[in-house]
Amino acid sequence: MKKLIWFTTAAILLLIFIVPAILALGLKLIPGEDQPSYNSDQRLSIYLTRDITQKFVSQEANLSAIGTSIRNPNLKNKKDIILTLFDSKMNVLRAAVINGQNVQDGDFVKFIFDPIPDSINETYFFTLASPEAGPEETIEVFYTPSAPSWIEQYTYDNTIYPGGLPIVLYFKPTSKIVVIKDIYSNLFSRLLPLNFHKS
Numbered sequence: 128m129k130k131l132i133w134f135t136t137a138a139i140l141l142l143i144f145i146v147p148a149i150l151a152l153g154l155k156l157i158p159g160e161d162q163p164s165y166n167s168d169q170r171l172s173i174y175l176t177r178d179i180t181q182k183f184v185s186q187e188a189n190l191s192a193i194g195t196s197i198r199n200p201n202l203k204n205k206k207d208i209i210l211t212l213f214d215s216k217m218n219v220l221r222a223a224v225i226n227g228q229n230v231q232d233g234d235f236v237k238f239i240f241d242p243i244p245d246s247i248n249e250t251y252f253f254t255l256a257s258p259e260a261g262p263e264e265t266i267e268v269f270y271t272p273s274a275p276s277w278i279e280q281y282t283y284d285n286t287i288y289p290g291g292l293p294i295v296l297y298f299k300p301t302s303k304i305v306v307i308k309d310i311y312s313n314l315f316s317r318l319l320p321l322n323f324h325k326s
Contacts, residue, residue, distance in 0.1 A: 156297040159186045162196070162235070163278065163293040165271040170198065171283055173208075174265040178256035180282040181291045190246035192223075192297035193253060194237040198267035199230045206259040208266060210238040213252040220251075227257065227266065242299040250279075255292075268292055 171179055193210060204227030212221040223238035230236055243249075257266055270281065272290040281291035 159296040162295045165269045165293040170267040172265045174260040180254045182279045184277040185246040187298040188247040189242040189299040191242040191299045192239040194295040195292045204264045204266045208257045211254045215250040
């Protein structure tokens with residue numbers, strides 16, 4: 128009985144302390160924050176020349192992807208969906224393309240591009256468009272006026288609004304060791320008793 132208890136305890140400790148490190152070695156992109164909440168009834172249509180431009184500030188270096196939720200009603204859009212990334216002076220930096228046939232209705236979609244090494248605290252814009260899609264092939268993106276402060280504003284139909292898309296920024300890890308350290312730091316902070324933090 129004691130051996131069974133010892134084995135079970137050892138297995139649990141292995142899962143808690145070793146597996147996260149192994150998984151961290153395979154991570155290629157790290158999300159900056161969780162996706163902001165949004166109202167599913169607040170949506171904007173994208174097709175032909177109707178697109179959306181989002182202004183935001185990158186929280187970390189090595190910006191490598193931008194993700195957001197996209198509706199593809201009745202899966203009719205089978206055209207290219209293009210994300211074009213600009214710097215603060217509207218110079219094109221990166222572009223990523225995903226075909227609509229790979230986007231299910233309500234999917235969270237990641238647009239991946241080559242990392243931008245010095246992206247920390249820099250202001251960027253991106254435009255999301257599907258220029259070959261007709262009105263019957265529209266896609267829809269969600270928006271929220273109460274987004275985090277780093278999601279500053281968006282432009283739609285030539286009008287600027289506060290807030291914007293509920294996006295998640297992804298960053299290429301600068302070091303696997305740093306990733307493992309952050310994972311264990313977050314793990315220990317959750318395992319330690321709350322009263323310990325207060326002392």
